[in-house]
Amino acid sequence: MTNDEEPAVRLRAVRKVYGTGQAAVNALDGVSVDFPKGSFTAVMGPSGSGKSTLLQCAAGLERPTDGDVLLGGVRLGDLSETALTLLRRDHVGFVFQSFNLLPFLDAELNVALPLLLAGRRPSRKVTAGVLAAVGLADRARHRPGEMSGGQQQRVAVARALVTGPQVLFADEPTGNLDSGAGRAVLGLLRSMVDERRQTIVMVTHDPLAASFAGRVVFLRDGRLAGELAAPTPRVVAERMTGLETAS
Numbered sequence: 001m002t003n004d005e006e007p008a009v010r011l012r013a014v015r016k017v018y019g020t021g022q023a024a025v026n027a028l029d030g031v032s033v034d035f036p037k038g039s040f041t042a043v044m045g046p047s048g049s050g051k052s053t054l055l056q057c058a059a060g061l062e063r064p065t066d067g068d069v070l071l072g073g074v075r076l077g078d079l080s081e082t083a084l085t086l087l088r089r090d091h092v093g094f095v096f097q098s099f100n101l102l103p104f105l106d107a108e109l110n111v112a113l114p115l116l117l118a119g120r121r122p123s124r125k126v127t128a129g130v131l132a133a134v135g136l137a138d139r140a141r142h143r144p145g146e147m148s149g150g151q152q153q154r155v156a157v158a159r160a161l162v163t164g165p166q167v168l169f170a171d172e173p174t175g176n177l178d179s180g181a182g183r184a185v186l187g188l189l190r191s192m193v194d195e196r197r198q199t200i201v202m203v204t205h206d207p208l209a210a211s212f213a214g215r216v217v218f219l220r221d222g223r224l225a226g227e228l229a230a231p232t233p234r235v236v237a238e239r240m241t242g243l244e245t246a247s
């Protein structure tokens with residue numbers, strides 16, 4: 001469904017208002033940004049700046065109040081709820097801070113779940129292949145409770161990638177991990193971009209996590225507040241301090 005010239009995700013003048021009247025909150029206030037294919041972008045900004053809202057709108061989980069979101073050139077606003085659900089199911093992967101694995105299923109079945117839910121018969125080759133890609137070939141029969149947090153998050157990444165999504169969205173994917181496990185998950189995400197040309201958009205508070213991305217996009221008060229290429233933890237931390245202290 002994609003045209004190679006198109007960015008994987010394009011936001012054009014996206015506004016998202018929650019609530020009405022005096023209680024209205026401009027969570028996003030006219031955001032235009034492209035996420036090219038095969039890129040790894042971190043989205044950063046102070047608490048309440050609109051990061052999660054941006055991710056939700058970009059992934060088609062929330063509809064913007066105004067503006068357009070295009071996934072692989074398809075304008076999400078033109079789709080019915082059913083068409084949007086199908087597009088999300090087949091073309092979008094999501095990884096959350098809490099791994100959201102089903103505790104009574106082993107790693108392989110957790111990974112197979114999106115295919116089962118889509119009515120597709122998961123092939124052993126595909127599920128085992130994705131588990132191997134995240135370094136867990138020997139854990140296929142383990143349930144989440146029998147794995148470390150880092151391993152569980154790697155299963156969650158495998159589950160998000162099993163349908164071959166155009167874009168992987170990650171909201172604080174290392175928020176619940178210690179630094180060693182966090183680095184392993186971030187290294188895995190980086191390798192998915194480098195080796196499979198996966199597109200990743202990741203919200204994070206952590207400058208070290210952001211430094212695994214090729215680019216950081218900063219938000220403040222629902223608006224873009226600059227970006228950084230080839231981010232290092234120190235430069236990202238300085239920019240964040242600047243954003244948090246600016247009046």
Ligand SMILES: Nc1ncnc2c1ncn2[C@@H]1O[C@H](COP(=O)(O)OP(=O)(O)OP(=O)(O)O)[C@@H](O)[C@H]1O
Pocket residue numbers: 018019025026027045046047048049050051052053054
């Ligand atoms: N469902 C909602 N209903 C009402 N207001 C909301 C809703 N979701 C988010 N908001 C508001 O929109 C603004 C942006 O929220 P969002 O969660 O996108 O920010 P964030 O940058 O991800 O914050 P944090 O870093 O604290 O998670 C905030 O003021 C928030 O209170």
